[in-house]
Each structure stands twice: as structure tokens, then as C-alpha cells.
Amino acid sequence: MRIITALLSALILAVPAQASSRIKDMVDIEDVRDNQIVGYGLVVGLDGTGDSLRNSAFTNQSLNAMLERFNVNTRDANLNTRNVAAVMVTASLPAFSSQGTRIDVTISAIGDAGSLQGGTLIATPLLDSYGRTWAVAQGSLTVGGFQAQGDAASITRGVPTSGRIASGAIVENPFAGTGIDPWAEIANRDSLALSLRNPDFTTARRMASAINAYVGAGAARAENPSTVRLTRPASFRGDMIDLISEVEQLRVEADQPARIIIDENTGTIVMGENVRVSTVAIAQGNLTITVTETPIASQPNPFTEGGQTEVLPRTQVTAEEDTMQLGVLDQGGVSLRELVDGLNAMGVTPRDMITILQAIKAAGALQAEIEVL
Structure with missing residues (x-):
């Protein structure tokens, strides 16, 4: 029982870490680029x-x-x-x-x-x-x-x-003759900017709070959704490179907007976890039209003068429409998992799902942004 309890505790503690990312993987440092x-x-x-x-x-x-x-x-x-x-x-x-x-x-x-x-x-x-x-x-x-x-x-x-x-x-030596040591220049700085690769107000605020909690109050400030200003405190023992090395290992949970990415060419759909759908009824039916050509040959009677063999066209057209019941997504603001499970239960294919999502958005029941590639 103790072993099982310890394993469960470890799994519970590991969940937040899986949802967070290192600051190193979320930002670009000012003047450090290819x-x-x-x-x-x-x-x-x-x-x-x-x-x-x-x-x-x-x-x-x-x-x-x-x-x-x-x-x-x-x-x-x-x-x-x-x-x-x-x-x-x-x-x-x-x-x-x-x-x-x-x-x-x-x-x-x-x-x-x-x-x-x-x-x-x-x-x-x-x-x-x-x-x-x-x-x-x-x-x-x-x-x-x-x-x-x-x-x-x-x-x-x-x-x-x-x-x-x-x-x-x-x-070649890019700094030859300039007398500038780029590493020394960054090491002696008192502040620099961390540029978020995915700008977001909430993520920037969380990042600044995480840095302040680790380094000290006033060490970081979110200037805008894409920039967090990092300032080296007077009490910090080390230069700016030492501070960056410690800060970039901190973990922050990135917030992302509700967005759906659609690639109509391949039928690919990518949805964020914050996508929500209000109560809506959905019915999807497929119409299949089949055209069959079965030409027949018409031959003249025996010993008929001037008779020729003719090919006569014969076409058969059938139409089949799948009948599907009206499905209701209720509970007011269903989650991404509930939305996907509900559409899959209705037997919706990825290409049909693209049309359904666009129709739900047009109806005003989809609280998310749709981006078509």
C-alpha cells in the first residue's frame, strides 16, 4: 500500500510539470539570434x-x-x-x-x-x-x-x-577590429528583454511572477504580451549570463487562446484545449449519386442489306442519402474532449467535421477562432 500510495503521489505531482514548459523554450533573448x-x-x-x-x-x-x-x-x-x-x-x-x-x-x-x-x-x-x-x-x-x-x-x-x-x-571573425566582446557586453548588462515566441498577456504575467518568486520582487516585469523585461537585482551574486542561466530553467504554464486550425487539403483539424461549444443541435447527412453506364450493342437482322452494328447508350442514375439523427451537444460550453467524442459518436468524418465546425461558428455557438490554412 505504501508503494502504491507513493506512485500515485508521484503521478499527481507530475501532472502540473507536464503542462508547463521551461522559459528557455518559450522566449528569445534580446540580441541573441541567428x-x-x-x-x-x-x-x-x-x-x-x-x-x-x-x-x-x-x-x-x-x-x-x-x-x-x-x-x-x-x-x-x-x-x-x-x-x-x-x-x-x-x-x-x-x-x-x-x-x-x-x-x-x-x-x-x-x-x-x-x-x-x-x-x-x-x-x-x-x-x-x-x-x-x-x-x-x-x-x-x-x-x-x-x-x-x-x-x-x-x-x-x-x-x-x-x-x-x-x-x-x-x-570569419565577425568582431575583428571592433574591440567588442559580445559575451562581455551581455554579461555586464543590467537588464534585457525576453521575447515570447507566442505572445499572450496571461503567459507574460505568469512568466514575470515566476521570475520574481525565484529571484526577488522587481526582477521581471511584463511590458506587453510579447515582452518581459528582466532586470538584474543588486543583491544577485553574478552577472547577467548567470541570471539568464537560472531564469531559463524555470517552468511556466503557457496560456493559449481557443483556436481551431483547419487544413482543407488534407482534412487535418487541430483544436486547442480551451475550445468550447454552447448548446447546439447537429445533423449531418451525406448524399451519394451514382451514375452507371452500361452501353449495349444493337445488331441488324441476318442478311439485312445496309445494316450496321450500333452501340446504344444506357445510363442508370441512383441517389442515396444517409439518414442520421439530430445530435444535441448540450451542457452549455462542452469541452474539447466532449466535442470530439460527440462528433465521433455521430460517425462524422474529418472532412465533414470541418464543415460542421464552420457551421457552428456561423451559428455563434463556437467560442473559438477558426484559422484555415
């Missing part, structure tokens, strides 16, 4: 699947410019190779990446290349929106798709004109 970088380069070594230089002028110009850097003059030459492809190189630069850090890059063809399989990316600078170089990418591509072609048929799997290079870019 940066998108992009570059233009050339992939060489393709087996005749690259750009046709006559149709891709930018590839021809880029190839000439690259060769001139190695003192090879091909401006007046009529190049006719299909082993080169012009590509765009994209990557996400993690926050506070130091010099020498390697990051993954994605390469995508922009010309008429058929495949990048077996290609090698030539050193390509990766720039931000201000034109500053943050990293340089180079290496052999890994392509998930493939293409095979014969004289009369071809087959393609995946996307052979796009590939990746794992750890294919080396980060």
Missing part, C-alpha cells in the same frame, strides 16, 4: 549536367571572372562546357559564432543545370544584408536526389539541383 547569410558561387566538376553557357550568361561571366583571377584569359574564347553551374549558397550564422566555427550550407542551382551530383563548390563568400562577409563556403556537395536519362525516357528522384555541405563554411 543571422541569415547568402552568397553567389560556382559548382564545378559536374558530369555534363551543369549550365549551358549559351543560355546562362551569368554562368559564363562568372566562369570568365574566376579564371581571370588565376591569370587565365578566356574573354574572347567560345566556352562550351557543361561541367559548371551557378548556384546560390545560403546558411544560418548562429549567435556569437567565433572565428573558425564551421556551419552547414545549402546550395541551390539558379541556371538550367540538370543535377549538382558530384560537384564541388568553389570558395564562396557569404554576406549579410549590409554586404559584410561573415563566412566562406567550399567543399563537395551531398545531393539527395538523382536524375537518369536515356534516349527515350528519363527518371528523376528528389531534387538533384539542390544539395548541402555539412560544416562546409568557416566563420
Whole structure:
């Protein structure tokens, strides 16, 4: 009995923890974010699947410019190779990446290349929106798709004109010459903002209350639904990084609005737990119309001159309508589980449920927001 009681107590205590999330997983910290970088380069070594230089002028110009850097003059030459492809190189630069850090890059063809399989990316600078170089990418591509072609048929799997290079870019020192140490800058701050990924008044207030209960009164304040201002108390022993490390481990139960997400293409329905339905009666019937074509052949009598065999159409149309009883969802404000159980008991399919939910919303009995993807 003691063992059973202990297990039940543990389960009861575990329930609130399952409904809460760490602050670390709910917010983005001010000035701590990734940066998108992009570059233009050339992939060489393709087996005749690259750009046709006559149709891709930018590839021809880029190839000439690259060769001139190695003192090879091909401006007046009529190049006719299909082993080169012009590509765009994209990557996400993690926050506070130091010099020498390697990051993954994605390469995508922009010309008429058929495949990048077996290609090698030539050193390509990766720039931000201000034109500053943050990293340089180079290496052999890994392509998930493939293409095979014969004289009369071809087959393609995946996307052979796009590939990746794992750890294919080396980060240059982004803070060289600035004299700024980003970690020291954040460590010495007295306050910063925690940005909620799903803005909500209630969640922001709960988060501020949890931080104040752990650190001390006045350490956090909800400025708006998406921002909680974190201030380092004078009594806190440690810098701002120490404070963030402790605060982001706190657990807060996120509040979510009553919302229903519908994808009509796939018949997918996602409903939040706060969805409520007032007393409403529902009847859903399906009409099935069947059209059957059974043509018959009409033959002329034997030895009839000029007679021909004719095909006569014969069509049979039937209509069947499913009869379903009127179902009532009462009790005034049924929960999500009761709503789903009630619709499933009526034999409603997901696509029919989409129509029913939209009709309940139009009737004013659904206390939730419907979002159609």
C-alpha cells in the first residue's frame, strides 16, 4: 500500500510539470539570434549536367571572372562546357559564432543545370544584408536526389539541383577590429528583454511572477504580451549570463487562446484545449449519386442489306442519402474532449467535421477562432 500510495503521489505531482514548459523554450533573448547569410558561387566538376553557357550568361561571366583571377584569359574564347553551374549558397550564422566555427550550407542551382551530383563548390563568400562577409563556403556537395536519362525516357528522384555541405563554411571573425566582446557586453548588462515566441498577456504575467518568486520582487516585469523585461537585482551574486542561466530553467504554464486550425487539403483539424461549444443541435447527412453506364450493342437482322452494328447508350442514375439523427451537444460550453467524442459518436468524418465546425461558428455557438490554412 505504501508503494502504491507513493506512485500515485508521484503521478499527481507530475501532472502540473507536464503542462508547463521551461522559459528557455518559450522566449528569445534580446540580441541573441541567428543571422541569415547568402552568397553567389560556382559548382564545378559536374558530369555534363551543369549550365549551358549559351543560355546562362551569368554562368559564363562568372566562369570568365574566376579564371581571370588565376591569370587565365578566356574573354574572347567560345566556352562550351557543361561541367559548371551557378548556384546560390545560403546558411544560418548562429549567435556569437567565433572565428573558425564551421556551419552547414545549402546550395541551390539558379541556371538550367540538370543535377549538382558530384560537384564541388568553389570558395564562396557569404554576406549579410549590409554586404559584410561573415563566412566562406567550399567543399563537395551531398545531393539527395538523382536524375537518369536515356534516349527515350528519363527518371528523376528528389531534387538533384539542390544539395548541402555539412560544416562546409568557416566563420570569419565577425568582431575583428571592433574591440567588442559580445559575451562581455551581455554579461555586464543590467537588464534585457525576453521575447515570447507566442505572445499572450496571461503567459507574460505568469512568466514575470515566476521570475520574481525565484529571484526577488522587481526582477521581471511584463511590458506587453510579447515582452518581459528582466532586470538584474543588486543583491544577485553574478552577472547577467548567470541570471539568464537560472531564469531559463524555470517552468511556466503557457496560456493559449481557443483556436481551431483547419487544413482543407488534407482534412487535418487541430483544436486547442480551451475550445468550447454552447448548446447546439447537429445533423449531418451525406448524399451519394451514382451514375452507371452500361452501353449495349444493337445488331441488324441476318442478311439485312445496309445494316450496321450500333452501340446504344444506357445510363442508370441512383441517389442515396444517409439518414442520421439530430445530435444535441448540450451542457452549455462542452469541452474539447466532449466535442470530439460527440462528433465521433455521430460517425462524422474529418472532412465533414470541418464543415460542421464552420457551421457552428456561423451559428455563434463556437467560442473559438477558426484559422484555415
